[in-house]
Amino acid sequence: MRFHLLGLVILASTAMPALAQERIDRRLDRLEQEMQAVQRVVFPGGAGRQGAIVPPEIQPQTGTTIGGIPATSALSDLTARVDALEAQLERLTGQAEENAYRLRQMEEAMTKYRGDVDFRLNALEQTRAPAAGPARPPEADKPVGGTAEPAAVDQPNTGDAGEDAYLLGYRLWDTGRFADAQKALEAMAKKYPSHRRASYARNLAGRAALDDGKPATAAKILLANYQDDPKGERAADSLLFLGQALVELKKPEDACKVYAELQDVYGGSMRDFIRQRLPGALKAARCS
Numbered sequence: 001m002r003f004h005l006l007g008l009v010i011l012a013s014t015a016m017p018a019l020a021q022e023r024i025d026r027r028l029d030r031l032e033q034e035m036q037a038v039q040r041v042v043f044p045g046g047a048g049r050q051g052a053i054v055p056p057e058i059q060p061q062t063g064t065t066i067g068g069i070p071a072t073s074a075l076s077d078l079t080a081r082v083d084a085l086e087a088q089l090e091r092l093t094g095q096a097e098e099n100a101y102r103l104r105q106m107e108e109a110m111t112k113y114r115g116d117v118d119f120r121l122n123a124l125e126q127t128r129a130p131a132a133g134p135a136r137p138p139e140a141d142k143p144v145g146g147t148a149e150p151a152a153v154d155q156p157n158t159g160d161a162g163e164d165a166y167l168l169g170y171r172l173w174d175t176g177r178f179a180d181a182q183k184a185l186e187a188m189a190k191k192y193p194s195h196r197r198a199s200y201a202r203n204l205a206g207r208a209a210l211d212d213g214k215p216a217t218a219a220k221i222l223l224a225n226y227q228d229d230p231k232g233e234r235a236a237d238s239l240l241f242l243g244q245a246l247v248e249l250k251k252p253e254d255a256c257k258v259y260a261e262l263q264d265v266y267g268g269s270m271r272d273f274i275r276q277r278l279p280g281a282l283k284a285a286r287c288s
Contacts (some may be wrong), residue, residue, distance in 0.1 A: 027082050034089055153177070162188065162195035173204055178212035181205070186221075199225065199232025207241055215248035237265040240274050240281060247285050256287035 153175060156167035169185035172178075185205035189198045206222035209215075222242040226235045239262040246255035259282055262274070270278075 017279050024078050024082060029084065031085050031089060035092075045164075062194040120250075162197055163194035165192065165202050166195075166197040169201060170204060173211070178208040182208040182212065182217075182221075196233065199229050199234040202229075202232075203234035203238045203241070206238060206245075210241060210245055210248070215245040218242075219245040219249065235262070236270055238261060238276055240277060241265075243285060244280055252285040253286075256282070259285065259287060 007214070015042070111179065153168065155169070155200035156164040158164055158167070168186070169181050169188055172184055173181035182205045185208065187199040188195075189201040192198055202221060202225035206218045210218035211220060219242055222238040222245060225232065225238040226242070229230045229235055239258055243255040243258040243262070246252070248256060259278065262270075266274075
């Protein structure tokens with residue numbers, strides 16, 4: 001009987017470390033899965049490029065029998081190391097959440113910045129654009145009695161190359177350097193055809209040609225902007241200024257057809273800039 005009890009004690013002493021080892025293995029498996037999940041958040045490009053966040057310090061051991069007091073000591077050390085890994089995982093998870101929050105803040109700030117830029121550009125366009133009728137004659141921007149130096153233009157730096165290219169052309173147009181503006185804007189549209197500012201650039205290139213006393217060139221650019229990208233943000237504007245170019249070319253009947261197209265296609269979606277100028281344009285072309 002005494003030997004039987006001793007055998008039970010020995011079995012219990014060897015089974016307890018084995019059970020503890022099994023629990024540790026489960027914790028390690030869970031930690032590995034959670035580490036991989038955090039790694040995908042912190043390094044979306046993949047671990048193959050950035051490397052693992054935490055190199056595996058503990059390798060599973062096979063073929064080793066754990067028993068007795070030494071095994072218990074090893075398990076205690078292993079448990080402490082797993083506790084440390086869990087704490088590190090918690091810190092990494094918090095860092096990933098903080099980075100995601102900061103990224104959302106940056107995206108919101110960029111969206112607000114783009115909205116502010118659009119608002120300012122629209123306001124400036126409305127300030128400079130004629131109410132209706134033919135474009136401003138080119139000599140209105142020419143100095144009398146001499147040649148003036150071209151107005152200085154600051155190089156934009158928004159972090160978006162397409163946006164910068166458009167803003168440069170816009171600033172050239174805004175300072176009266178129409179030929180330079182047309183060239184810069186057409187280059188922008190060619191280099192960044194899928195950028196949302198491409199429609200802006202082609203439209204403003206046509207306006208620059210119109211302001212520069214080149215209505216035939218303007219008509220060609222403006223018509224292409226409408227036909228190539230009718231859903232572009234400045235396609236409707238191009239029809240308005242195309243009509244003005246046709247009036248300059250002594251083709252008021254064609255201008256009236258263009259204005260009719262403008263109303264048919266964009267009647268319910270015209271922005272105020274166009275809506276306010278269309279009656280004057282119709283009057284200037286003597287549309288019935």
